[in-house]
Amino acid sequence: MTNIKKPYAGVQIEADIGNELSSITTIFANPNPLVGPESTQLRCPQCKCTVRTNVKYNSTPKTHLACTLLAWTCCCCCLPYCMNSCRNANHFCPMCDTFIGTYPS
Numbered sequence: 001m002t003n004i005k006k007p008y009a010g011v012q013i014e015a016d017i018g019n020e021l022s023s024i025t026t027i028f029a030n031p032n033p034l035v036g037p038e039s040t041q042l043r044c045p046q047c048k049c050t051v052r053t054n055v056k057y058n059s060t061p062k063t064h065l066a067c068t069l070l071a072w073t074c075c076c077c078c079l080p081y082c083m084n085s086c087r088n089a090n091h092f093c094p095m096c097d098t099f100i101g102t103y104p105s
């Protein structure tokens, strides 16, 4: 465990997960992993490495709804597909490519 002091939330999330790992072995059963909309630093439950997650964004029904609404009001109907806040953020380990969790939009 590194003791890097940085003023953003990722370090706090890493510390929380580290504490959970010592008591909870079935981390895969956790339906709400502590991931955010952006790449998050945490400990991979598979390879146990402290990593910064790879984030892949998926479109959701909400994305398509926003697209439809924008198409009615203006011409930038593809905008929701470019906005991360309108899509689910799926976090993967960059080391072993294990799916870690989803941050719903």
Ligand SMILES: [Zn+2]
Pocket (backbone or CB within 6 Å): 044, 045, 046, 047, 048, 049, 093, 094, 095, 096, 097, 098
């Ligand atoms: Zn991993």
